[in-house]
Amino acid sequence: MSFMKRFSQNRLAVIGLAILVIAILFVTIGPLVYPTDQIRTVLESADLKPGVEGHPLGTDSLGYDVLGRLMVGGRTSLLVGILAGLLATVIGTLWGAIAGYVGGIVDAVMMRIVDAGIAIPAIFLLLVLSSIVQPSEWIMILVIGFVSWLVPARLVRAESLSVKTRDYVVAARAMGGSHTRIVVQHIVPNTIGTVVVNATFQVADAILLVAYVSFLGMGLQPPATDWGAMLSDGLGLVYQNAWWLILPPGIAIVLVVCALNFVGDGLRDVFDVKGKTA
Amino acid sequence: MSSIPDSLPATVAQQAAVAGKRPRRNPYLFFLLRRIGQALIVIFVVTVVVFALLQMLPGGPARGVLGVQATAEQIAQFNHEQGYDRPVWEQYILFLGRLLAGDLGQSYLLNMSVTDAITQRLPKTLLLTGLSLVIALVIAIPVGIFQAVRRNKGADYTLSTIAIVAYSTPSFFLGMLLIMIFSQNLGILPANAPQGETIAAVLAEPQRLILPVLTGAIPLVANFSRYMRSSALDNLSEDYIRTARSKGTPFRRVLSRHLLRNSLTPVVAMLGYQLPVMFGGALVIEQLFNYPGMGLLFWSAAQSSDFPVLLGCVLVISIATVVGSLLADIIQSVLDPRTRGGIA
């Protein structure tokens, strides 16, 4: 219970959590409360300003209601982002934990692979992959996850190395503890703080990455959409000042990613108090 | 592998003395060679990845050279001549050979070799990224230190929050906002980047560079200032700062002479990691502002499935990233004498 208390002392973190809850409700319950047709185009009502004909946020060039599209697109952005972020965390944590604990040649090889992976800019790799394979939601999750696991791997490896040298781990070995026991009983509980904090940031980054990929036109095909694709659609109309096509999805992305960062910072403070030696 | 206790002498020279051997002649040189060696290994792995992607292409490498119009017989003959019907590892050797000769294949659509297309565009991207980076560092470093000194006061919180918001904004959204505000509504800055062929031509229209560079720099400032703040905070509580103050050094000079150099080290290390992110960002910025650099080249290639260009760009950018990281490491060794070889 003290964990919740300490977390709630950080105002920004609480605000972030609230924003996330609202966002999730918006994209899941939203379309049920405010159903719109996101499949058939209605060209007669294209590019309407907000407030006209019962469209609170106007329509886009294909006549889709923007508010409704925001909800449906948001579902994709969040779903892909969250799952890809979690996938990246899981792979990265395992990789880093093994490299850090085993050490030696295994560590060196595993880390060189990570270095090489980091050297290739993710977006470039993603675009190449998406021109070869037609992206669906699941493919995007897998691809983004596989491109993003590198950073958590480095982080977890560093944590793992540092915990490995603590006296209580050395004591456990001196007592005759097996490697499995040490990893499960000592290393994992003491690195889990870093992993959880990092997972939050990974999801934030994944949502951004999804937006980038979709913006560049390499994401899902219409009529499926997400916030990045909405921005890309609105790009042509930047010069016509069609702000209702640009601001809503953009602000939505900024809000959610910000919220995740605030929550991540809050979690970091909570875990650090106990984890680090004073 | 046991942990090394503090009783072990700190430097390799001292260790070697204990061991009774002569210390390495020049540990710094050895350190440099090791880093270069590591960089080469990474580049090697990158070529393997690119080669794997090449194999996955529809139509195979033959199309890359012969073009889209090639007939089935031409392809078969080409494959045989070039050895594409040989085992995979042999193909890889040939691939490496071509790379070393500078041959990255032929563009499907641009009617020029990939190498030419890239050499034309790469300097412009480097200019854009370089400018963004320099401006970002010039702003972020003092801001980070300022935040650390005024930790947890109002200014610190505000700046941190601004940084997080900036960091959470996709650069294309930021760019679009800047265009809407400064181009559309205020009309003071042009929305189209310089279109010149050469660097000189680009630099002749500096006002066109403002928005693209700004779009690139703002997320960087957000990121770097956070790292700088965190590093400066760590260093402020270190003993040597207290020693400097006990000598009677005025606080401002403590910051510039002692804190700055020691806090830069992790930020420089970060630079290495930020390079791929920056190049990725360049892709979006160039597309948004219509700047004819490598990013735009890559994007149009992606639109039209021009695979040789795509893969050539991936390779070149990755190598640029590795070289950049290496430079960052070398700068770090200049800043911090402890990393000059000897101590891990």
Add this chain to the structure above:
Amino acid sequence: MTSQTVLQIDDLRVRFAGRDDFAVRGVNLDVSKGEVVALVGESGSGKSVTSFAAMGLLPRTATASGSIRVGSEHEVIGQPDGLLDGLRGRVVSMIFQEPMTALNPTMTLGAQIAEAVRNHTDSSKHEALERAVELMLLVGIPDAERRARQFPHELSGGQRQRIVIAIALACEPDVIIADEPTTALDVTVQAEILDLLRRLVRERGTGLMIITHNMGVVSDLADRVFVMRHGQVVESGPAERVLTNPTHEYTRTLLAAIPALPPAAFGGAEAAGGPHGFDAPEDPVILLRGVNAGYRVNGRLVPAVHDIDLAIGAGEFVGLVGESGSGKSTVSRIALGLLPASSGELMLLGQPMNRLKGRSARRLLREVGVVFQDPGGSLDPRKTAGESIAEPLAIHARGMSRAAKRARVAELLDAVRLPRDAASRYPHEFSGGQRQRIGLARALALTPRLLVADEPTSALDVSVQAEVLEVLRSLHADLGFGCLFVSHDLGVVNELTERVVVMRRGAIVEQGRTSDVLRAPRELYTQELLASVPSPDPIAQRERRAARAGLLEK
């Protein structure tokens, strides 16, 4: 305040934000020219806070009241930073506790000393560097011109402390405050630094306020002493009087808690005739024969210890002493099976340890318990004390029922004199001494036949150390385990052990019955080591100093 007073503290009170109690409550203190005043206390006494207040270096969260005057007339309390900058380094300077982190790692040594000079004089860069070299020679750093271009990481701890002293001396201050300047150093290095400080005070007439918890240092160096406890001065007076005839109860407890060293004869091997004899144990619990071992650094094997012959019999309490780099920690790791021996024989309870692998090696380790130095890191912060203590049971006694384990944990907590409810609390809720006792309980959970204690009390205050050692002694009397006690503190070794092994640079220098070795050391190094340990008895200390001087001439 006379013209001879260089530091005058009147009714100093310091409070930290967010706390009700005062860290310092009304301290009065003075130091005169050419005088050495010691400020003694344990952790939490407020001695360090007092010294920082005198430099105006308290953090912004602290409020100080009262008066501190340095030099002959400069008030420190409540002054703006700009004014204090002018005083620091010029009128009053400071020497810190941790030499390893006190210097800027990216700045050359010469530049760091020169900075102190240029802060307060108009010297040019060149002139300041020349002065820096002068100062380096003065504090005993040979080859100073070359060294001035080196960086701190190229120097040892003792050498770095000399540089810190050089910085403090640079502008000839009226008074120097030294905050535990030798605590982090080896005993022999400590003696050298104390020599240096003594010489500098005599030659220059600088006042020196030395803060320490070590009464031996007080007896070696101080003219007058102030004893602090809970933010107040409880006793003060001439050092010799306070040390031999303390009036306050706390001072008496403090002095009594110090492990004593017997009076030693420094004649050496020639006087005594040959090395010490001792009976090698017949059925040793642990045996090392001709052991060589080293560490892998960057792929190369750096040798750490060579030709180690060591045996401990059942119930024998053996001390392993040495300074840093001696290899004593390495030997303890070899004994625990944590570091493989590159050659030689290692027998644990008659079994060849270095040939056993995996499960059989681990099973053997149930007979060994270990206690480490750092109370902060030796317990897993995410496990309760009870879980940590029960860990050996969880590894080797899986068949034991949960109730039986709990009963055993309660038994062990009783044995180390901790309350039974400690089992459900977390390490951060305990003090250092309590954590060490929990570690001890864990080590003895399976009644091992060998206990390896690696500097278990070095990080503790003297009075806390006395408690922990008392617990250890009574447990040893009850349970009769063999013990390898690694320490750098000869007094502790004298009180606890029957036999002592002295190591230096990876080799055993001398071995024998503790009373023999410590009263009549044969080897030159052991004599040096003993002569360097400052004794809290001023008269004995003078004899030691003379003996040490004599040894250094050899």
